[in-house]
Amino acid sequence: MEREVQRVRAAFGSGRSRPLTFRRRQLEALRVMVQEREKDILAAIGADLSKSEFNAYSQEVITVLGEIDLMLEKLPEWAAAKPAQRNLLTMLDEAYIQPEPLGVVLIIGAWNYPFALTIQPLIGAIAAGNAVIIKPSEVSENTAKLLAKLLPQYLDQDLYAVVTGGVEETTELLKQRFDHILYTGNTTVGKIVMQAAAKHLTPVTLELGGKSPCYVDRDCDLDVACRRIAWGKFMNCGQTCIAPDYVLCEPSLQDLIVQKVQEAVKGFYGENVKESPDYERIVNLRHFKRIQSLLEGQKIAFGGEMDEATRYIAPTILTDVDPGTKVMQEEIFGPILPIVPVKNADEAIQFINEREKPLAFYVFSHNSKLIKRMIDGTSSGGVTGNDVIMHFTLSSLPFGGVGSSGMGAYHGKHSFDTFSHQRPCLLKTLKREGMNQLRYPPNSQSKVDWAKFFMLKRFNKERLCLLLLTLLGVLAAVLIKRYQAVLRTKALLIFLAVHRRAIP
Amino acid sequence: MSGTKRPGSAKHPGSESTPGMDPFADTLQRLREAFVSGRTRPAKFRAAQLKGLSLFLQENKQLLQEALAQDLYKTAFHSEVSELILCQNQVDFALRNLHTWMKDEPGAKNLMTQLDSVFIRKEPFGLVLILSPWNYPLNLSLGPLVGALAAGNCVVLKPSEISKSTMKVLAKVLPRYLDQSCFAVVLGGPEETGRLLEHKFDYIFFTGSPRVGKIVMAAAAKHLTPVTLELGGKNPCYVDDNCDPQTVANRVAFFRCFNTGQTCVAPDYVLCSPEMQAQLVPALQSAITRFYGNDPQRSPDLGRIISQKHFQRLRGLLSCGRVVIGGQSDESDLYIAPTVLVDVKETEPVMQEEIFGPILPIVNVRSLDQAIDFINRREKPLALYAFSNSSQAVKQMLDRTSSGNFAGNQGFTFLSLTSLPFGGVGQSGMGRYHGKFSFDTFSHHRACLLSHPGLEMLNNIRYPPYSDFEQKLITWALGSHSCTLL
Numbered sequence: 001m002e003r004e005v006q007r008v009r010a011a012f013g014s015g016r017s018r019p020l021t022f023r024r025r026q027l028e029a030l031r032v033m034v035q036e037r038e039k040d041i042l043a044a045i046g047a048d049l050s051k052s053e054f055n056a057y058s059q060e061v062i063t064v065l066g067e068i069d070l071m072l073e074k075l076p077e078w079a080a081a082k083p084a085q086r087n088l089l090t091m092l093d094e095a096y097i098q099p100e101p102l103g104v105v106l107i108i109g110a111w112n113y114p115f116a117l118t119i120q121p122l123i124g125a126i127a128a129g130n131a132v133i134i135k136p137s138e139v140s141e142n143t144a145k146l147l148a149k150l151l152p153q154y155l156d157q158d159l160y161a162v163v164t165g166g167v168e169e170t171t172e173l174l175k176q177r178f179d180h181i182l183y184t185g186n187t188t189v190g191k192i193v194m195q196a197a198a199k200h201l202t203p204v205t206l207e208l209g210g211k212s213p214c215y216v217d218r219d220c221d222l223d224v225a226c227r228r229i230a231w232g233k234f235m236n237c238g239q240t241c242i243a244p245d246y247v248l249c250e251p252s253l254q255d256l257i258v259q260k261v262q263e264a265v266k267g268f269y270g271e272n273v274k275e276s277p278d279y280e281r282i283v284n285l286r287h288f289k290r291i292q293s294l295l296e297g298q299k300i301a302f303g304g305e306m307d308e309a310t311r312y313i314a315p316t317i318l319t320d321v322d323p324g325t326k327v328m329q330e331e332i333f334g335p336i337l338p339i340v341p342v343k344n345a346d347e348a349i350q351f352i353n354e355r356e357k358p359l360a361f362y363v364f365s366h367n368s369k370l371i372k373r374m375i376d377g378t379s380s381g382g383v384t385g386n387d388v389i390m391h392f393t394l395s396s397l398p399f400g401g402v403g404s405s406g407m408g409a410y411h412g413k414h415s416f417d418t419f420s421h422q423r424p425c426l427l428k429t430l431k432r433e434g435m436n437q438l439r440y441p442p443n444s445q446s447k448v449d450w451a452k453f454f455m456l457k458r459f460n461k462e463r464l465c466l467l468l469l470t471l472l473g474v475l476a477a478v479l480i481k482r483y484q485a486v487l488r489t490k491a492l493l494i495f496l497a498v499h500r501r502a503i504p
Numbered sequence: 505m506s507g508t509k510r511p512g513s514a515k516h517p518g519s520e521s522t523p524g525m526d527p528f529a530d531t532l533q534r535l536r537e538a539f540v541s542g543r544t545r546p547a548k549f550r551a552a553q554l555k556g557l558s559l560f561l562q563e564n565k566q567l568l569q570e571a572l573a574q575d576l577y578k579t580a581f582h583s584e585v586s587e588l589i590l591c592q593n594q595v596d597f598a599l600r601n602l603h604t605w606m607k608d609e610p611g612a613k614n615l616m617t618q619l620d621s622v623f624i625r626k627e628p629f630g631l632v633l634i635l636s637p638w639n640y641p642l643n644l645s646l647g648p649l650v651g652a653l654a655a656g657n658c659v660v661l662k663p664s665e666i667s668k669s670t671m672k673v674l675a676k677v678l679p680r681y682l683d684q685s686c687f688a689v690v691l692g693g694p695e696e697t698g699r700l701l702e703h704k705f706d707y708i709f710f711t712g713s714p715r716v717g718k719i720v721m722a723a724a725a726k727h728l729t730p731v732t733l734e735l736g737g738k739n740p741c742y743v744d745d746n747c748d749p750q751t752v753a754n755r756v757a758f759f760r761c762f763n764t765g766q767t768c769v770a771p772d773y774v775l776c777s778p779e780m781q782a783q784l785v786p787a788l789q790s791a792i793t794r795f796y797g798n799d800p801q802r803s804p805d806l807g808r809i810i811s812q813k814h815f816q817r818l819r820g821l822l823s824c825g826r827v828v829i830g831g832q833s834d835e836s837d838l839y840i841a842p843t844v845l846v847d848v849k850e851t852e853p854v855m856q857e858e859i860f861g862p863i864l865p866i867v868n869v870r871s872l873d874q875a876i877d878f879i880n881r882r883e884k885p886l887a888l889y890a891f892s893n894s895s896q897a898v899k900q901m902l903d904r905t906s907s908g909n910f911a912g913n914q915g916f917t918f919l920s921l922t923s924l925p926f927g928g929v930g931q932s933g934m935g936r937y938h939g940k941f942s943f944d945t946f947s948h949h950r951a952c953l954l955s956h957p958g959l960e961m962l963n964n965i966r967y968p969p970y971s972d973f974e975q976k977l978i979t980w981a982l983g984s985h986s987c988t989l990l
Contacts, residue, residue: 013880015904054975055968062979084923093914095921100906102929179930187728194725198718201733203934208728224960231967268968278968353540371954376545379627382951390953394622396611397951402629403706407730409949422936424924425902427912430893433751439585440758441795441805 001169004161005133005176009104011158012131018101020079024072026126026155030119031068033154034061040146045115048140049236050281050311059236060116063393067120070395070412071127078416079129084424094427099420101129102203103179108170108193110184110207111283112239112333114140117207118147121182122160124415130180131159135173137185138166139283178202180419184241186331187404205408205418207241208401209331210358214244214388215348215374216253217365225364225386226260227267229337232388234265234315237280238335239287242360242381244388245332246321248348251341254319258301261337265315273314274307282311282334291334294327298338323351345370349377357381357403362388381405470494528700531688532631535658538685539630544656547606549683551599553653556681557646558595561588564677568642571669575641576763577807586763587643590920594647597922597939598654605654605943608952621954626947628656629730630706635697635720637711638667638810639766639860644734645674648709651942657707658686662700665693666810698723705729707946711768713858714931732935732945734768735928736858737885741771742875742901744892745780752891753787756864757795759915761842764807765862769887769909769916772859773848774866775875781866785844788864789829792842801832801839809838809861818861824854825865872897876904884908884930887916908932 016022034041038061045056084095105125109118118136125132134151136144148162163173174181174196183193184207197204216225233243249257269276282288288311295304295316303316313335321328321338328338342348352361361380363371371385381401382391391397392411400409410418474492543549561568565588572578572587598605608623632652636645645663652659661678663671675689690700701708701723710720711734724731743752760771776784796803809815815838822831822840825848830841845865848855854865869875879888888907890898898912908928911918918924919938927936937945965974 054970058978084921086923087921089920090917095918095924097924098902098910103906191725191728194728195722198721198725201714201717201721201735201931201934206728221960227960227967228963264967270969276969278970368954375625375952377542379630379948380950383625383953385621385952385954387953387955390617390955391951394611394614394617394951394953396613397622397624397953398949399951402627402948402950404728407728409951421906421929422925423907423910423929424918424921424926425910425912426914426918426921426924427895427898428914430748430751430891430913433748433754436754440754441803442797 001163001172002176004163005104005173005178007158008131008133008161011156012101012103016156017126017131017159018129020075023075023127023129026160027068027072027075027123029154030123030126031065031072033150034064034068037150040150041115041143044142044146045140047142048111048114049239049283051236052277055235055278055280056115060113063116064119064123067123067395067412067415071123071416074413074416075127078127078413081425090426090428092428092432094425096425098423098425099128099416100423102419102421103130105130105132105419106173106178106181107132107134108181108183108185109134109136110241111137111139112236112241114143115147117184118143121184121410121415124410125180125182125419126155126160128416128419130419132161133173133178134160134162135170136162136164138164180204182408182410182418183207190406203408205400205410206406207399207408207410208359208404208406209241209333210356210401210405211245211328211331212242212358212360212362212380213348213352214247214362215345215364216247216249216257217345217363217367217370218250218253219366219370220364220386221366222253222256222260226257227264228387229362229364230261230264230268230315233337234268234279234335235389237282237313239280239283239333240389242389242392243333244337244360244362245358246328246338246340248340248342248351250344254339254341257339258317258319261315261317262302269315274305274310274312282313285311287333288313291332291336294330294332294334294336297325298327301339303335345374349374352378357401357405359401359405360384360388360391379403526699527696528690528703531690532660532703535660535686535688536631539628539658543683544628544653544658544686547603550606550654550656551602553682553687554595554599554602554650556683557650557653558592558599560678560681561592561595561646564673567673567677568670571673572642574669575638575667576766576810578763579804581805582763582807583642587640590643591646591650593920593922594650594938594942598650598943601940601943602654605940611951617953617955619956619959621952623952625950625952626655626943627950629946629948630657631704632657632659632707632709632946633700633705634659634661635708635710635712636661636663638664639763639768641667641670641674644711648711648732648937648942648946651937652707652709652946653682653687654943655946657946659688660700660705661687661689662692662697663689665691707731709935709937709945710734717933732927732937733933734926734935734937735886735931735933736768736860737883737928737932738772738855738858739769739885739887739889739907740875740879741774741889742872742879742891743774743776743780743784744872744890744894744897745777746893746897747780747891748893749780749783749787750790753784753791755891755913755915756889757788757791757842760864761792761795761806761862762915764809764840766807766810766860767916769919770860771864771887771889771915772885773855774864775869775878776866777870778868781846781868784866785828785846788844792829796842800830800841801834801837806842806862809840812838814860815840818859818863821854821859821861821863824848824852830862872900876901879905884928884932886928886932887911889915906930 042053042056081096081098107121177200182205190206190208298318301317301319303314305314316336318338359381363374384391395412398409398414399411569583572583611622634648663674704727708731714735717733717735825845830843832841843863848865886908890901922939925936925941926938
C-alpha cells in the first residue's frame with residue numbers, strides 16, 4: 001500500500017499532471033472509456049444493484065459524461081490565474097490568485113451509485129492537476145473489479161491507480177499520507193476517515209448522509225408531490241443519499257398521500273412491482289436484514305412484501321410513525337417511507353431542528369412564503385422545493401452536507417476548487433526602494449499617519465470632490481512650463497498631504 | 505424568524521450536559537440556544553456586532569496598545585500597523601460588504617431547470633470556536649471573529665493565555681461591546697482547551713502550530729466539525745544572484761525582525777549562492793544597523809521574545825552553524841539580537857523547526873533549480889519568497905513549488921490585501937480567510953433549487969416505465985446538452 005502511494009506521489013512529483021494539455025487528454029481518454037466500454041459498465045452496475053441498463057445509463061453514465069464535458073469546456077478558465085484588487089500600498093504590484101493541484105488525492109467511493117460516485121470526483125481531481133488513488137467500494141464488487149481493470153487501460157497508470165479491498169485494506173490505505181481525501185459514505189466511517197486525515201493534516205471532503213425530511217403542505221398539488229416523492233424515494237430501491245427519507249405532514253393528509261403514492265408506484269412499476277425491469281434490489285443481505293428490522297411494530301399502509309432470496313423489498317409506506325422507533329433513528333436507505341404526522345409547518349421545523357442536519361431538505365407547497373420560511377428556519381446540505389433530488393443535477397450548485405451530513409462540496413467548479421490550492425501571489429520589483437522608506441524603523445508618529453493613509457482607503461463624495469479639485473490644481477501646475485519640475489513635485493506633495501488629511 | 509425553540513428544551517445532540525463539573529457547558533448551552541432563537545440571522549444584528557467591534561477598537565486604543573506593549577514589547581507604530589489598522593480594515597470591509605455577501609448567489613441552470621429558481625444560500629454554521637495565538641493576539645482574534653459574526657454565527661473566543669495582557673482586555677472589555685448572549689470569551693491553557701474541544705462545535709478556527717493543529721482536527725473529527733487551520737512552517741526566502749543585495753537585505757531583514765521574528769509568515773531562512781551570501785551578509789548588517797542602531801537592545805523598535813520557554817529555545821538555536829551577525833542574548837530581558845547564521849546544516853535544529861525569532865540562517869545552493877529541489881523536499885510552507893531582478897526566475901520559483909502564499913521581491917505585505925485569501929496548504933494549514941473569504945469560510949453554502957410548481961407534463965419523461973422512444977429521447981436530450989438527470 002505504501003509503495004503504491006509512493007509510486008503515485010513520485011509520478012506527481014515529475015510534474016506530468018500539471019499542463020492543461022495533459023489533463024485534457026486524460027479527461028478525453030476517460031470519455032472514450034465510458035463510450036467504448038458502456039456495455040461493460042452498465043452490466044457491472046446492473047449486477048451490483050439489479051439495475052436496468054437504461055437506469056444505469058440515465059442515473060450514472062450521463063452524469064459522468066456531463067461532468068467530463070463541463071470540465072473540458074471550462075478547464076482553461078478555471079485553471080487561469082485570477083487578478084485580485086489591490087490597495088494603495090500595492091498599487092504598482094501584480095496581485096493574483098493562482099489555482100494549483102494539491103498533490104495526491106484519495107477518493108473513496110460508495111456502493112449505491114458505484115460508478116458515478118467514484119468517477120465524478122475523479123474527474124474533478126484530474127482536472128485540477130492531481131494524481132489520484134481510487135478506492136471503489138468493495139460492496140459493489142462488480143463495478144470495483146471493472147474499474148480496476150478499465151482505468152489503467154485508458155488513463156496514465158502511474159498517476160491514477162485503483163486500489164481494491166475491504167475494511168482492512170482501506171484502514172491500511174488511510175494510514176498513508178494524502179493531500180486531500182474525498183469520502184462518500186456513512187457518518188461512522190466519515191469520522192474514522194477524518195481522524196486518520198488529522199494525523200497528516202490532510203483536508204477532507206466528506207459526503208455523508210442522514211435522514212432527509214420531506215414536508216408536504218396542505219396547500220400543494222398532492223398528485224404531483226406524491227409522484228415526485230415516489231420517484232425520488234423508490235429509485236435505486238431507496239438507496240440514494242438524498243432520497244426523501246421520511247415525510248412530515250398534517251394528520252389529515254396521511255391517507256391521501258398513501259393513496260397517491262400507491263397510485264404513482266403502480267404507474268411506475270405496474271401491478272407486480274417485482275417483475276418491473278425498472279425496480280432495483282437491495283445491494284446485499286446485511287442491508288436487507290437491516291431494513292427488514294425497521295418494519296417491526298410499524299403500521300404498514302401498503303407494501304411490506306419481501307423476498308430474501310432476491311433481496312427484494314416492495315415499495316412500502318408506514319403511517320402514524322412514532323419518532324422514537326428504530327425506523328426514525330437511522331438513515332433508512334431502502335424503499336420504506338415513514339409518514340410522521342405533525343400539527344403544522346412550525347412543528348415540522350422544530351422536529352427537523354431537533355435532529356442532525358440532513359443532507360437534503362424537501363418541501364412541497366404552493367405557498368412560496370411558506371417555502372421560504374421553512375428554508376430560513378432549517379439547515380441542510382441542499383434544498384429542493386416542490387421536487388426531490390433535482391438540486392443534485394445542477395453542476396453550478398455545490399453538492400455537499402453540513403453538520404453530520406458532511407463537510408465540503410463538489411460537482412463542476414466546486415470539484416475543481418475542492419481539489420486545488422488557490423495560492424495568492426504578490427509580485428513586486430526590486431526598484432522603487434525609496435518608497436519603502438516609510439515602513440523601515442526607526443519609527444515615528446508621522447509614519448503611523450502615512451501607514452494609515454496607504455492601508456485604509458476610505459473615500460466619500462465630499463473627499464472625491466476635493467480630489468477632483470486638487471487634480472485640476474495639479475493639472476494647472478503641470479502646464480506652467482517654466483517651473484515645471486519643481487511645481488510638479490510640490491503639487492504631488494500637496495495632493496498626497498491633502499488626501500492624508502482626508503482620511504478620518 | 506420562525507422555528508423558535510422552547511428555552512430549556514432538548515439540548516443539541518452531542519453537547520456535554522453536566523453543569524458544575526464542566527465549566528463550559530452552561531456558556532455553550534446559552535450560546536446554542538441564542539443561535540437557535542435566530543437572533544444572529546438578521547443583517548441588522550450582524551452589522552450592530554461589527555459596529556461594536558469597531559467601537560471596541562476605537563475606544564480602547566490606548567488600552568490595547570499598552571497590553572500589546574506589555575505582552576510583546578510592541579511600539580505604538582507596530583501595534584497600529586500590524587494589529588489595530590488591520591483589524592479596523594477587516595471590520596470596515598465587512599460592514600461595507602455585509603449585505604452583498606449575505607445575498608443568495610444565483611446559479612447557472614440547465615435545460616431541465618430553466619424555469620426554476622436556483623441559488624446558493626449562505627447560512628451560519630451555528631456555534632463557532634476561535635482559538636487564537638499569542639503573536640498577534642488582537643489581530644488573530646478579531647480577524648476571524650469579524651468573519652464569524654458577519655456570517656451570523658454565535659462565537660466562543662479562546663485567546664492565548666501566553667499573551668496575558670491582551671487576553672485580559674479581550675476577556676473583560678470586548679464582551680461589553682457585543683451581544684453577550686451570542687458571544688463569550690473563555691480562558692485557559694492547554695488542559696482547558698482540551699476539555700473545551702470535547703464539546704461539539706459547528707466550526708472550529710485555529711491559528712497555531714501544526715502539532716496542536718493535528719490535535720484540534722482529531723478532536724473535531726469526533727463531532728464531524730469542519731475546521732480551518734492556520735498553521736506554520738519554515739518559509740523559504742530565495743535570493744537570486746541577479747539582484748541588488750542592499751534592497752533585498754532591507755526587505756528581508758525588515759520582515760524577519762518584525763515582531764521580533766514571531767510571525768507565521770516571516771522569511772524563515774535564506775537560500776542563495778555563496779557569492780550572493782558574501783554580498784548579502786554585509787548588506788544585512790547594514791540594514792540591521794540602520795533599523796536598530798549599533799546596540800539593537802536599546803532600540804525601541806525591536807521587541808522581545810514572548811516567554812522564557814521560547815527564549816531558551818531560541819538561545820539554543822544560536823549555536824547552530826556560525827554566527828556572522830548578532831548572536832547576543834540577554835535572559836533577564838528576553839532579548840535576542842537580530843542574528844544571521846551561515847554554514848548551517850540541514851540536520852541542525854535551526855533548519856528543523858520553525859524559528860519564530862529574529863534569527864536568519866543562510867543555506868547555500870548553487871542554482872535556482874537546486875533551491876527549488878531543496879524547497880520541494882520539505883513540507884509546504886505558509887509563505888514563500890523569491891528575490892530577483894529577473895521576473896523569469898521569480899515565475900520559475902512560483903510555478904515549480906507550492907506554498908500557502910507567494911511573494912516576489914517583497915515580504916508579507918500581501919496580508920494587507922483583503923482581496924487575497926490567506927491560508928496554508930499541506931502542513932502549513934487548510935482553509936483560508938480575510939475579506940470575503942472570511943465570510944465564506946464561516947458560512948455553509950446551501951444549494952437551493954426551487955422547482956416551478958407547474959409543467960408536470962414535461963417531467964413525465966423522467967418517470968418509469970421507459971418506452972424505447974422515451975429512452976432514446978432522454979439519452980439524446982441529456983447527452984447533447986451536457987446536463988445530468990438522476
